Amino acid sequence: MRGKSYPAPYKDFLNCLYRQAIQRWTEQDADEIFHIILSLSQKQIADAVLAQEISSLFEIKVETQVGCLNCKFIQRMPNSLFSLPLAICERENSLENCINSFFQLQKLVDSEKVYCDKCEKRQPSTYELKLVSLPPILCVHLKRFRNDNGYPRKLYNKVAFPETFSTGIFSAGKSEAxxxxxxxxxxxxxxxxxxxxxxxxxxxxxIRPNQEKMWYYADDSCVRPSTWADVQGTYGGYRQHYGETAYLLLYRKKS
Ligand SMILES: [Zn+2]
Incomplete structure (x- = not known):
């Protein structure tokens, strides 16, 4: 079953990417490519309704809230993300704690103070993203690449993620509202x-095709049956330096 190759219709798709946006034979970032593909689909699909449908499949709606710590005025700005960019820390991580950190309130003080329209000056502030709605397909970006004073570095730390989850994991520590x-x-x-x-x-x-229990592993044109245990092997951790680490997770909403 292993190693059967099916050369393929994806060549046109790749050629389109090479013509439009991507340099050949250079290291690319899968999350950037994902955003480039979405943006090209919005520009090139003539049917505006279809283009909107495709974009809505991935659209995470959030509200940015910046609160002045002096007068308590809160500026609210609606925003959309097409993947959830989760920072990972240099210890063991879980999807749930990465999500909690992403939505945690931050204080902006000193050089980070923000201009307040009411006080008409820069003030110590809070910054928070509120989740408004999740899309049918949630793309999670585990930010394993970091820039340390100009030196790019990959974090191989463990990030455990579940095969299924309920959106309750977005509500941990939040008020009911x-x-x-x-x-x-x-x-x-x-x-x-x-x-x-x-x-x-x-x-x-x-990849696990819709409705199937079976996982498959795809390496270029080679596709073979795989297991959930193999997928879990990409969590990362100290023993996996230079090994395979999960970078983008795609979750589908159960209907
Ligand atoms: Zn203010």
């Missing part, structure tokens, strides 16, 4: 995996 109105369930169906370092690497993917 800040929780999503309904509890939805999501199921993992693809994981984009990065193998290598910041300067040289290769992307592969685990």
């Amino acid at each position: 800040d929780c999503l109105r309904s509890d939805e369930h999501y199921s993992l169906y693809a994981v984009v995996v990065h193998k290598g370092t910041t300067v040289s690497g290769h992307y592969t993917a685990f």
